[in-house]
Amino acid sequence: MPSASVQEFLHDLLQQLGPACLKTDPSLISGHLVDWRGRYQGRASAVLFPDSTQQVAQMVRLASKHRVGLVPQGGNTGLTGASVPDDSGEQLVLSLSRLQAIRAVDQANKTMTLEAGVTLAKAQEQAEALGLLFPLTLPSRGSATIGGNLATNCGGTAVLRYGNARALCLGLEVVTASGDIWSGLRGLRKDNTGYDLRDLFIGSEGTLGVITAAVLALSPRPAALMTALAKVSSVESAVGLLGLAQSKAAAQLTGFELMTWSSLDLVSQYFPALAQPIKGMGSADLVLLEISSPSGEAEAVALLEDILSRALEAKLVEDALVAQSIQQAQTFWDIRDHITLASSEDGHQIKHDIGLPISCIPEFMTAMRQELQDLLPGVRIINFGHIGDGNLHYNVACPVRPESWADRGQRQKACADFMHAHEDEIHRRVHDRVVSLGGSISAEHGLGVMRRDEAAYYKGPVEIGLMRAIKISLDPLNILNPGKVVLV
Numbered sequence: 001m002p003s004a005s006v007q008e009f010l011h012d013l014l015q016q017l018g019p020a021c022l023k024t025d026p027s028l029i030s031g032h033l034v035d036w037r038g039r040y041q042g043r044a045s046a047v048l049f050p051d052s053t054q055q056v057a058q059m060v061r062l063a064s065k066h067r068v069g070l071v072p073q074g075g076n077t078g079l080t081g082a083s084v085p086d087d088s089g090e091q092l093v094l095s096l097s098r099l100q101a102i103r104a105v106d107q108a109n110k111t112m113t114l115e116a117g118v119t120l121a122k123a124q125e126q127a128e129a130l131g132l133l134f135p136l137t138l139p140s141r142g143s144a145t146i147g148g149n150l151a152t153n154c155g156g157t158a159v160l161r162y163g164n165a166r167a168l169c170l171g172l173e174v175v176t177a178s179g180d181i182w183s184g185l186r187g188l189r190k191d192n193t194g195y196d197l198r199d200l201f202i203g204s205e206g207t208l209g210v211i212t213a214a215v216l217a218l219s220p221r222p223a224a225l226m227t228a229l230a231k232v233s234s235v236e237s238a239v240g241l242l243g244l245a246q247s248k249a250a251a252q253l254t255g256f257e258l259m260t261w262s263s264l265d266l267v268s269q270y271f272p273a274l275a276q277p278i279k280g281m282g283s284a285d286l287v288l289l290e291i292s293s294p295s296g297e298a299e300a301v302a303l304l305e306d307i308l309s310r311a312l313e314a315k316l317v318e319d320a321l322v323a324q325s326i327q328q329a330q331t332f333w334d335i336r337d338h339i340t341l342a343s344s345e346d347g348h349q350i351k352h353d354i355g356l357p358i359s360c361i362p363e364f365m366t367a368m369r370q371e372l373q374d375l376l377p378g379v380r381i382i383n384f385g386h387i388g389d390g391n392l393h394y395n396v397a398c399p400v401r402p403e404s405w406a407d408r409g410q411r412q413k414a415c416a417d418f419m420h421a422h423e424d425e426i427h428r429r430v431h432d433r434v435v436s437l438g439g440s441i442s443a444e445h446g447l448g449v450m451r452r453d454e455a456a457y458y459k460g461p462v463e464i465g466l467m468r469a470i471k472i473s474l475d476p477l478n479i480l481n482p483g484k485v486v487l488v
């Protein structure tokens with residue numbers, strides 16, 4: 001039974017906005033209460049579905065009046081438990097999924113203004129229809145929303161060339177914790193008029209305001225893209241290849257992803273048809289390179305071939321596979337995108353989303369592998385990610401137990417048991433090393449609840465004190481996504 005304040009909130013909400021603005025049937029709202037990985041199971045008596053910015057503002061005002069916590073939610077694909085309520089039953093989910101309008105496009109300014117619930121895939125399609133590119137891209141693009149992308153300041157596979165979500169957003173419309181509407185939908189690339197409120201809300205994971213619309217910056221579409229898989233014998237070689245590719249292609253290098261053998265092996269096991277093209281590459285680590293060209297395919301091919309032949313000569317690369325068609329290039333990306341899905345099929349892993357200076361990555365990988373193997377012999381390190389921008393998904397998985405591995409239930413139980421037994425220690429060891437090398441414990445996924453306390457531990461009192469001061473000043477009643485990012 002929800003508390004009196006939640007009941008009064010729901011009563012007032014129904015009076016003001018009618019029944020279409022919420023769902024309470026447990027079978028209809030259950031999917032909104034658990035995160036994508038199934039690690040955080042919350043409780044809530046309702047999910048709210050506003051259909052306009054004005055309705056969001058009304059809901060937040062009522063929440064403020066009754067002191068009810070609201071958890072903004074987009075596609076619920078977040079990976080840190082930030083998009084679901086806690087298990088108190090006292091918070092409600094505020095879904096932005098009905099805010100679907102494309103409000104404006106400005107072809108000459110290369111911008112489009114979209115509401116928060118538009119999915120990333122739809123935003124990409126919309127840009128394509130204008131003959132332009134919205135370059136942000138993630139494997140979860142079919143469900144993840146623009147509001148969620150900005151609230152997490154997500155990264156993905158195009159950060160190397162185009163930057164993360166923050167770099168692609170020029171303006172925002174936000175409902176504040178008091179229920180006011182801040183209309184900052186400016187399509188300006190230069191605007192030095194005081195504190196940057198837009199940048200404060202981006203990456204705040206729904207704790208400072210509810211994003212209801214955004215102005216996105218678009219880019220010209222490259223005339224051609226060429227993609228290759230390069231087999232590297234070591235991470236040093238991968239870093240050497242990155243330097244070579246950047247020196248030859250500069251900003252035309254639009255993708256540079258590392259996939260270690262252990263992560264490719266998961267794709268081979270759970271999506272064997274997809275992994276067919278890499279069968280001939282042996283048990284090797286691969287780098288996926290993407291080169292774009294504004295002038296056409298011939299230039300892209302020449303550039304890619306030049307980079308690969310120099311890399312082969314310098315023994316940075318042992319072998320390479322250049323995509324022969326758009327379909328094959330898509331398959332290469334699909335292999336990369338399916339690592340997370342294959343991991344989830346395998347079972348729980350101890351996840352890390354780390355950022356490191358690129359120069360420190362080889363040292364980190366060598367020393368960390370040794371430390372983890374000494375600690376837990378046979379442990380699998382599922383390591384892949386956006387090495388071009390220093391971001392690795394460094395995940396630690398249970399040693400394979402051949403006797404029970406074919407059975408999904410037994411396998412998943414073994415993985416979950418392993419995770420629960422070793423998670424705290426492995427997090428501490430990995431993150432200690434990351435921080436000692438000047439790195440970050442969350443490069444692109446945010447803090448949510450999963451990394452909140454670790455961030456407090458590593459950031460120290462001054463930085464956390466400043467974060468708290470911002471939260472308290474913008475949300476003094478702690479209405480918006482309480483308990484996430486920083487405790488107040």
Ligand SMILES: Cc1cc2nc3c(=O)[nH]c(=O)nc-3n(C[C@H](O)[C@H](O)[C@H](O)COP(=O)(O)OP(=O)(O)OC[C@H]3O[C@@H](n4cnc5c(N)ncnc54)[C@H](O)[C@@H]3O)c2cc1C
Pocket residue numbers: 036071072073074075076077078079082083096116137138139140143144145146147148149150151152153154155156157204205206207209210211212340341444445481484
């Ligand atoms: C298979 C898979 C692959 C992924 N790959 C990547 C990747 O490569 N790079 C990467 O960075 N992330 C990745 N993610 C994580 C996730 O997709 C991103 O964090 C995404 O930006 C979340 O968007 P969402 O709409 O699903 O947000 P949700 O999960 O619904 O919410 C995430 C956070 O944003 C807040 N929020 C949502 N909407 C709003 C709003 N309108 N206003 C204010 N706050 C809001 C929520 O409260 C929560 O704190 C991946 C996830 C999956 C499942």
